[in-house]
Amino acid sequence: MKKVTTAMTYVLTFLVVIAAWQIASLIIGEMILPGPLPTLSRLLQVIGHAAFWEHMRASVWRIIAGLALAFITAVPLGLMLGSSPRLDRMFTPLIYLSYPVPKIVFLPVVLLLFGLGDTSKIILITLIIFFQLIITTRDSARQVSTAMIYSFRSLGGNRWHFFRHIIWPVSLPGIFTSLRIGIGIAVAVLFFVESIGTRRGMGFYIIDAWGRADYPDMFVGIIALSFIGIILYEVFDMLEKRVCRWNQN
């Protein structure tokens, strides 16, 4: 029943977006904003080509690798900071100083250090997700109340048990929220890093189509990139519902 409603909402939203798109296209003009019909027919045409999927594959790999790398570095550190006031005091100034710095400006440095290949693109995504993930993870880990710590200690657990049975589960909902928000940012960064120094990926695809003034093709790229974001978002949502079953109101 719930599943049907979700699907219905998506279909409805889709129809509204298509309608708005059509109207906008009529106002702005087909030249700059091609309507949904030519774009979607182009999309159907393009998804038959291997080249399109090669671009998709490159983008999906970069974004997943970037998120995964951020996850395995930021989460353990965030959990440690959140559960140790001493470590937290030591590292908080560093994190707070570096968090507001727009990491995207380090693109030239990252390119110089890691070259023009996939590594530098992945690292830039990682770098940007890392900071917000470490802060939310730390804040979630801090939510463990004194009463809970007493209850846990009275059961005879050690430090490892504490991470495994208390800190980790308490922090999971916050980590998932951060990851879901991170997807939007990661897609934006992906577009940016793929618009320079590469001939592969959906970012390149969009810029390339733009250069050729092939607007339907450009919008095909935009749709594809959005689709990557939507799918990832839904995957994280499903994962969270599975892993944090206890947290459903």
Next chain:
Amino acid sequence: MNSFPDLLRVEGLCKSFTSNGTTKKVLTDVSFRLGYYDSIAVVGPSGCGKSTLLLIAAGLLRPSAGYVRFEKDICREPNNKVAVVLQEYGLFPWKTVQENIILGARMQHIRIGDDVLRDVKHELGIEGLDYLYPHQLSGGQRQRVALARALLLQPKLLMLDEPFAALDNITRERLQNHLLTLFTHHRFSFLLITHNIEEAVFLGRHILIMDPQSAGIKTIIENQNAGAEAFRESPQYFDQVKRVRRSLQAKS
């Protein structure tokens, strides 16, 4: 108190908390003993330091002065022969009933046979709840689960901090009876914290009355008839309730 060696001995306990530069004395010179297969109820108005006393006695909090001895050892850390049921948050919301019940035993590498597990669940009437989460249980069920978890650790001493305070009267009496049954079957001692006079008289063979003014013990009332379900109906029970109430109200 009795001829047995002490199971628990609390000696000269003091505890102050300092926050924002002001120091507050919560416990001053609290001493008492508890034997094997014995029970003590600690009564006092809220804020008088009962929970603090329990936390120190359980080795979860350090005293400012004095010591707690469990059998032969001075306790500075939780002892695996002491099980604790805390006032709230005893159960972990992200673990199912089954996971909550076996967590302590699992972390302490205590092997629990399926039959033991089944018996304890049966004894406490919490069969069929295994896959539910704590928020899906009633208050009474939650306390039963917390009791089951404590029992599986095979404690010599069970400490309970206002375990039945949040329950309705009928459920509370049922669970009080339950605790007595467990007490006779499993042969542990217990220390029960409560602000409920009737509960203290029904369950505690010694009743320790706290004094909020001095932050110490006002008096200890002996109550050797406690421990039988029928006691609740007897005239001695009502006399004891009156005694404890008078003692609580008396100016120190």
